[in-house]
Amino acid sequence: MTMRATFVFYAAALFLAVAAPYLGLYPVFGMQLMCFAIFACAFNLILGFSKMLSFGHAAYFGSAAYLTGWLITAHGVGPGLAILAGILLGVVLGAVIGAIAIRREGIYFAMITLALAQVVYFVCVEAPFTGGENGIQGIARESLFGVIPIQSDLVFYYLVLALLVAVMLFIARVVHSPYGQVLKAIRENEPRAISLGYRVERYKLTAFILSAGMSALAGSLKALSLGFATLTDVEQGTSGQVILMTLLGGAGTFFGPVVGAGVVVTLQQYLSDRVGAWVSVIIGVIFVICVMAFRRGVVGEVRAFFGKRSAARSTAP
Amino acid sequence: MTVFGYPLPAILGQLMLGLVNGSFYALLSLGLAVIFGLLRVVNFAHGAFYMLGAFAAYVGLTSFGISYWWLLLLAPLAVGVLGLIMERLLLQHIYRLDPLYGLLLTFGVALIAEGVMRDRFGSSGNSFPVPEALQGAFNLGFMVLPIYRAWVILASLVVCFGTWFVIERTRLGATLRAGTENVRLVQAFGINVPMMVMLTYGAGVALAAFAGVLAAPVIQVAPLMGSSIVIVVFAVVVIGGMGSIFGAIVSGLTLGMIEGLTKVVYPEASNIVVFIIMAVVLIWRPAGLFGRE
Secondary structure: OOHHHHHHHHHHHHHHHHHHHHHOOOHHHHHHHHHHHHHHHHHHHHHHHHOOOOOOOHHHHHHHHHHHHHHHHHHOOOHHHHHHHHHHHHHHHHHHHHHHHOOOOHHHHHHHHHHHHHHHHHHHHHOHHHOOOOOEOOOOOOOEOOOEOOOOHHHHHHHHHHHHHHHHHHHHHHHHOHHHHHHHHHHHOHHHHHHOOOOHHHHHHHHHHHHHHHHHHHHHHHHHHHOOEOHHHHOHHHHHHHHHHHHHHOOOOOOHHHHHHHHHHHHHHHHHHHHOOHHHHHHHHHHHHHHHHOOOHHHHHHHHHHHHHHHHHHHOO | OEEOOEEHHHHHHHHHHHHHHHHHHHHHHHHHHHHHHHHOOOOOOHHHHHHHHHHHHHHHHHHHOOOHHHHHHHHHHHHHHHHHHHHHHOHHHOOOOOHHHHHHHHHHHHHHHHHHHHHHHOOOOEOOOOOHHHOOEEEOOOOEEEHHHHHHHHHHHHHHHHHHHHHHHOHHHHHHHHHHHOHHHHHHOOOOHHHHHHHHHHHHHHHHHHHHHHHOOOOOEOOOHHHHHHHHHHHHHHHHOOOOHHHHHHHHHHHHHHHHHHHHHOHHHOOOHHHHHHHHHHHHOOOOOOOOO
């Protein structure tokens, strides 16, 4: 797609997102969708742009949701500070888990992140302040920094939208920076990047921590949007979902994770009451289809389609 | 009698339970290692096949009245055939791709299997009776040893050793090992490599199902029984080093026992001790204890 078409597309998408609550979108559903979109974008930074498949991203998402919820319900901390604390927790966890996991690559990396995320999960199960099976309920939103009235679902919707746009811009900035170029070089050929003198570990760890921090932001926002944090947020299933969102939408594309999050969250919302355990089957089938026949994802396929067309047009006599 | 302030019978009892769990870890990580060796696929569905093995036994007993001993043979065969079909339908098309896709594909398959079983049987557990011949317990004087537990350990040790023997000491195993080193060369010797790959996957899956049948009487047979154990088994495999058959068996059994001991000393950590050990091993020896870079 040309620059102009891309710009028009993003402008239209943004317009649609701004207008959506007035077009009949239930704001809470919109918030939930965008929280997962932030989560998937954060995940895409490491899967799409540096080919690290983390199988344990729910650890950052869920633990931040818990921390934010706990700070608000048990200590009356304001939402702004509670979100910041959640991000900080994600960054710290990301640094610790990332530092261990980047010692291996590829599938080992995936298995290690999965195993270490399981530690976070069990800590959340056992810890006294997470409320066990019930989780933390009734997380109320007070006004942000005492001025922005985010008690209103509509206001909070726009705050989450603003943060989603900020996260996407930030990721675009990171990917197009010299740092991002090195990250891409590592993705394409790690031994070569090493031989060029780059300290590959440091680059990968930074990306991992950034991704964990943004996943934590998503988790904190999710806790505030829906008003609860439960074990589902830290579970392996959530880690799987964010992978699916990214893969389905198109790993390594900017808008793909948003599309993927939209599809997966909508599917779950509408199917979970109707088909029961079949949700898991449907998610599994989408996984299989994505891997077998649809590896570029929705946005990747669309881009390839337009790329082919414009290439055909330019070579035509 | 106490050891470091902990009652000896408690320690021995937990060691025993740990060894039983360790037997399952060993069987599962063995299958995982065999599959990974040849296919370069990390079989995320391994836990699901373990679950299907247990369910095959449960259904075989309750609906068809097949005896435990036949089930020990038939359930792995049935699930193994399922594995063969899956290899033909799905896995064989992705060998050329990044191994990460294999992990994702098998993860999807695991979700499908779990969802179908949850729809059929609900999420709660079903109990499977201990076969009559193995009921009761030995009284060893210092501890009571349930016969079925002893049987689990014995059976899995025999199967593990048998698998190790086949792979390391027979001509068939030599061909398999050659396949893990250089597939094209093996093919050049006139060996039907796709067939070999398919059967290897089936065998690995059958091992998982065998573990499931063994486990059925000591745990609750439930659709999600595989999804938590597979993560532990991944950690076991990372600790042992993926390529090593021997490493998989030894680390499986050892980690099971360590987990058991943790239950005596600090029960809260028993769920995570394997993962902590994995982290320590990674920092100290990234390739795993028995692995090579």
